[in-house]
Amino acid sequence: MKRCCEGVGLPCLFKGVGMASPRPPKYLLIFDFDETIINENSDDSIIRAAPGQALPEHIRQTFREGFYNEYMQRVLAYMGDQGVKMGDFKTVYENIPLSPGMPDLFQFLSKNHELFEIILISDANMFGIECNLRAAGFYSLFRKIFSNPSGFDKKGYFTLGPYHSHKCLDCPANMCKRKILTEYLAERAQEEVEFERVFYVGDGANDFCPSVTLTSADVAFPRKGYPMHRMTQEMEKKQPGAFQATVVPWESAAEVARYLQEVLKKKC
Numbered sequence: 001m002k003r004c005c006e007g008v009g010l011p012c013l014f015k016g017v018g019m020a021s022p023r024p025p026k027y028l029l030i031f032d033f034d035e036t037i038i039n040e041n042s043d044d045s046i047i048r049a050a051p052g053q054a055l056p057e058h059i060r061q062t063f064r065e066g067f068y069n070e071y072m073q074r075v076l077a078y079m080g081d082q083g084v085k086m087g088d089f090k091t092v093y094e095n096i097p098l099s100p101g102m103p104d105l106f107q108f109l110s111k112n113h114e115l116f117e118i119i120l121i122s123d124a125n126m127f128g129i130e131c132n133l134r135a136a137g138f139y140s141l142f143r144k145i146f147s148n149p150s151g152f153d154k155k156g157y158f159t160l161g162p163y164h165s166h167k168c169l170d171c172p173a174n175m176c177k178r179k180i181l182t183e184y185l186a187e188r189a190q191e192e193v194e195f196e197r198v199f200y201v202g203d204g205a206n207d208f209c210p211s212v213t214l215t216s217a218d219v220a221f222p223r224k225g226y227p228m229h230r231m232t233q234e235m236e237k238k239q240p241g242a243f244q245a246t247v248v249p250w251e252s253a254a255e256v257a258r259y260l261q262e263v264l265k266k267k268c
Contacts, residue, residue, distance in 0.1 A: 025117040027263075028188075028195040029109070030181065030210075032202035033122035033129055033147070036223060039099040042124045042132070043072055049088040050079050069123070069148060069174035073160050080157030089158055093131035099223075101252030106138045108257040112264065117195070118142050119184065121177045123206060125150035125160055146180050170209050178210040197263075200245075201256060202228050214245035221256050224249040 034041045047053060059078050063071045109116055120142050122129060127150040133139040149161045162174030171177070188195075200211050203223035208231040211220040220243075222229035235243045250256050 025115055025193075026196045026267075027116050027199060028185075028197075029116045029118045029199045029260075030201065031118070031120045031142075032204065032207050033120060033124050033132075035099070035203045035226065036201055036207075037098060037102055037120070038096045038132060040096050042093065042096060042128050043068070043075075045096050046079075046089055046092050046128070047075075049084050049092050051082050066172050067174075068172055069160065069162050076158045076160055080155065084158070085156055086152050086158070089128070090131050093128045094135035096132055098136060099253055101250075101254030101257070103136075105253040105257040106136075106141060108261065109141055110138075112260075113141070115264065117188075117193075120145045120147070121180050121210070122147045123163075123172060123175045123177075124148065127151060127158070144184070146184075148174060168209065171206055175206070176209065177206055178213055181210040182213065199260070201250075201253070204228055205231060208232065211245060212243065216244045216246075218245040219248055219259070220245045221248050221250055221259075224251045 031037055034043070047055060055075060055078065059074060062074055109118060118141050120129065122145070125148045126145065129145060129147055130139065133142070146163070148163045151159055153159050164175065164179070165173075166176040166179045168176040168178060185195075185198075196217070198214055198218040199221065200207065200214060200218070201221040202208075202211070203226035205227040207222070207228045211222075211228065211232070212235075214220055220228075220232065222232055229249050232243055232247050236247075248256070248259055
């Protein structure tokens with residue numbers, strides 16, 4: 001199956017990572033990145049590398065709803081003009097803290113890695129995600145990372161591109177996570193890998209879109225009080241039973257680890 005991110009054509013791009021499992025895993029676990037794995041929005045975090053740790057008003061006024069990726073391209077061009085280099089961005093990304101309990105969840109997954117196939121779908125960027133996860137020591141957990149391609153051009157400017165195009169009316173112009181997840185599951189099925197259950201850990205409105213496709217066997221873990229959580233509650237009020245997956249809100253990712261631990265106990 002064709003990869004959605006092919007053909008973007010930016011120089012020096014970070015596009016993805018693959019890691020083979022020794023045997024077919026039973027469960028697929030999907031993570032978001034911003035305000036899920038990490039406790040911040042990484043696009044906001046990198047402003048700490050800008051002069052005065054702030055953006056000028058004329059840049060901020062160019063933001064349009066649904067076109068955040070394009071906005072960030074302008075932000076990064078401005079930061080390049082101001083002399084912000086790769087090392088400056090790398091330092092910021094490496095120091096973004098993980099969300100509460102996330103190290104506990106990752107340690108649990110490391111111990112049970114043969115049972116879980118773990119992927120990451122994020123509207124951040126490949127360079128930032130790789131920097132953060134390598135610094136935290138958890139990069140190798142992920143079989144595949146889907147995010148916007150990014151890199152550094154000949155001038156040393158941090159460049160960013162859209163992940164793909166799509167027809168979903170509910171998602172940003174550059175990425176629909178439902179499309180990515182649907183295509184990934186189809187690809188794995190072609191490779192004769194079928195999952196007993198799917199687990200989705202996220203926080204944002206763009207995480208709600210793919211979670212709607214989950215079945216009654218699956219589990220959605222929305223971060224408590226964030227848009228994904230509110231949207232699952234609203235759907236249940238308006239259309240009881242329409243959201244099929246079990247919903248398990250979390251404040252600490254250690255709660256996700258405890259839930260998954262119970263799932264494994266019941267299978268023994």
